[in-house]
Amino acid sequence: MTFRSKRDRTFIGFISVAIIIIALATLLPAMFEIFTQVPDMTAVWITIVLFLLCTGFIGWISFDIEYTFKDDYLFVRGGPFRSKIPYEDITKVKPTSNILAGYRILSSKDALxxxxxxxxxxxxxxxxxxQEVFLQVLVEKAPHIHLMK
Known part of the structure; x- marks a missing residue:
């Protein structure tokens, strides 16, 4: 069974601000070069490609997030980042709103x-x-875990 990651407005806003900052840092100098002097088109194309690569990578790690229950482990995937968590290794699960620290593959403040x-x-x-259905399936797969509220 596969679960997609929940997305909230805070996360979408954060990603949007990051992309705007990257656009300002890469595309603004390229546009300035084009409109104020004879442009070095190689440099302009390099900055455009860098912008597309950076925003593409951010989009990939931000919006391609899945949590899949396999036979022996929970498979957590976010873009190129992957984790196989064996059910017997899971000790406890608790809700958290501290999403800025630690290893996280998420897109919402409503997290576990x-x-x-x-x-x-x-x-x-x-x-x-x-989240409730996810926890039910997790408890079925790993009945020994401690669920904290």
Whole structure:
């Protein structure tokens, strides 16, 4: 069973501001070059390509987020970042609003922190769309976990 990541306005706003800042840092100098002097078209194309690569990567890691229940593990994927979390390694799950620290693959403030034994940072923070159903499936797969409210 696969769950998509929940998206909220705060996250969309944050990503939009990041893309605007990248656009100002890359495209504004390119436009200034085009309109004020004889443009070096190679430099202009390089900045446009850099803008597209940066925004494409941000879009990929921000909007291509899934949490999939496999037979033996929870597969968490956000763009190129992937984690296989064996059910037997999960110790506890708790709601969290602290989404700025730690290993996180999410797109909402309404998040769950999954603690597991072999995590580099001790946990992963995720934001499944249907959180109650996600927790039900997780408890079915790993009945030993401690759910905190």
């Amino acid at each position: 922190e999954i603690h597991y034994k072999k995590a580099l940072t001790g946990s992963v923070i995720i934001s499944p769309e249907r």
